[in-house]
Structures are given as structure tokens and as C-alpha cells.
Amino acid sequence: EVQLVQSGGGLVQPGQSLRLSCAASGFSFGDYAMSWFRQAPGKGLEWVGFIRRKTYGGTAEYAASVKGRFTISRDDSKSVAYLQMSSLKTEDTAMYYCARDIAAGSTGDYWGQGTLVTVSS
Amino acid sequence: QSVLTQPPSVSAAPGQKVTISCSESNSNIGNNYVSWYQHLPGTAPKLLIYDNNKRPSGIPDRFSGSKSGTSATLGITGLQTGDEADYYCVRWDGSLSAVVFGGGTKLTVL
Numbered sequence: 106e107v108q109l110v111q112s113g114g115g116l117v118q119p120g121q122s123l124r125l126s127c128a129a130s131g132f133s134f135g136d137y138a139m140s141w142f143r144q145a146p147g148k149g150l151e152w153v154g155f156i157r158r159k160t161y162g163g164t165a166e167y168a169a170s171v172k173g174r175f176t177i178s179r180d181d182s183k184s185v186a187y188l189q190m191s192s193l194k195t196e197d198t199a200m201y202y203c204a205r206d207i208a209a210g211s212t213g214d215y216w217g218q219g220t221l222v223t224v225s226s
Numbered sequence: 227q228s229v230l231t232q233p234p235s236v237s238a239a240p241g242q243k244v245t246i247s248c249s250e251s252n253s254n255i256g257n258n259y260v261s262w263y264q265h266l267p268g269t270a271p272k273l274l275i276y277d278n279n280k281r282p283s284g285i286p287d288r289f290s291g292s293k294s295g296t297s298a299t300l301g302i303t304g305l306q307t308g309d310e311a312d313y314y315c316v317r318w319d320g321s322l323s324a325v326v327f328g329g330g331t332k333l334t335v336l
Contacts, residue, residue, distance in 0.1 A: 140325075144265075149312070149314065149327065149329055150263065150312075150314050150330065152325035152327060166324060169322075202270055207276070208259065208276065208277075208318070210324075210325045211259075211317060211325045212273065212276045213271070213273060214273050214276075214282050216270035216271060217270065218270060
């Protein structure tokens with residue numbers, strides 16, 4: 106059974122950093138891209154970014170709103186994807202989701218349970 | 227402002243059919259695959275349609291996707307109260323190297 110279990114959310118102050126984790130099981134992690142999405146309170150879904158699988162270079166792409174502040178990485182040996190968030194802003198407050206992606210960042214077929222990130226002073 | 231335009235809301239009675247449109251002013255939607263997600267508040271989004279019209283395993287054939295010209299459409303037949311949710315269209319934008327979302331459509335099953 107495919108499972109994605111997220112961890113690492115919480116309350117942080119503006120300007121601080123936080124790292125989210127997405128632990129995968131039930132599939133060959135290294136064969137898939139991994140994506141991150143978020144939903145701010147009262148807003149629609151928003152794409153955060155994704156990381157390609159190693160055979161496609163293992164590179165990442167980011168939404169303009171987070172580029173330069175967020176970094177997506179992966180550890181295929183541990184079957185974990187990470188979202189490192191720095192210089193957090195109040196507008197980054199959202200529920201964050203990771204997803205296994207079967208295409209170029211837009212096709213998440215299995216999702217994590219979500220983790221809440223609150224940025225507030 | 228979303229790149230992809232969806233109606234804010236649609237509604238229909240149980241058992242009826244509804245369609246949700248996703249349009250773009252330029253031809254980009256016609257040149258890229260579109261996916262559709264269902265999102266119930268407090269739960270993880272669910273992939274309903276990918277590559278314009280393909281259903282992942284486990285998605286009933288009540289859900290269908292199509293694309294023509296500068297718009298894509300999600301169709302849902304045999305509406306159930308459990309279908310009440312927000313629906314989003316999504317596509318990859320190669321020129322931006324980014325994923326673009328529609329603003330979402332709230333489906334109400336009356």
C-alpha cells in the first residue's frame with residue numbers, strides 16, 4: 106500500500122525556518138517525482154514545487170512565490186522528500202501537502218495527510 | 227489571479243450531471259495535459275483525471291475529462307452528496323517551469 110506520512114509542521118515566527126518531511130512507503134520511491142502543494146486559510150490549492158527523480162537529474166522547480174526561500178530535496182536511500190522553508194512570511198501560513206507525482210509536477214496520485222505551518226509573531 | 231479560469235461555483239441535484247469548465251485565453255491549455263483534483267476541506271486532494279481524460283485506478287467512470295481548443299472540462303454524472311467538494315484544474319507550464327492552477331469550483335449537490 107502506498108503511503109506518504111508527513112511531519113515537521115508547527116508554529117514559527119516570521120523570518121524563521123522550518124523543514125517538512127514526507128516519508129514514503131509501498132512503492133519504489135526513486136522512480137517518482139515528488140511534489141509539494143499548500144492551501145492557505147480560505148484560499149485555493151497552490152503548487153509549491155516538485156523534485157524530479159534522479160534519472161531526470163533530480164532537479165527541482167518552484168513557484169515564484171517561494172523561489173529562493175524554499176528548497177525541495179530527496180533522500181532516495183531513506184524514501185523521504187523534504188521541504189526546507191526559510192525566511193518564512195505570514196503569507197506562508199497554510200496546510201502543506203506532499204504528493205507522489207506521475208508527471209511533471211502537476212499529477213499527484215497519492216498524497217500525504219497534510220501538515221499545518223503557521224507563521225505568526 | 228489564476229492562469230486557468232474556472233466558474234466559482236456550480237450546482238445540480240442528486241443523480242444529475244454537471245460539467246466544470248477550465249479555460250485559458252491563449253492556446254497553452256491546448257498544448258499541455260490537464261489534470262483535475264477533488265478537494266474536500268480537511269482532507270488531502272484526490273486526483274480524478276490526468277492527461278486530459280485518464281482516470282487513476284479507483285476513480286469511478288462517473289468522472290470524465292475532455293479538452294477542446296482553449297478549454298478543458300470535467301464531467302460528473304450520477305451526482306451524489308459525497309461529490310460536494312472543490313474541484314481544481316491544473317496543468318504544467320513549460321515556459322514558466324511551473325504548475326498553474328485554476329481558482330477552483332465549489333460543487334453543491336442540492
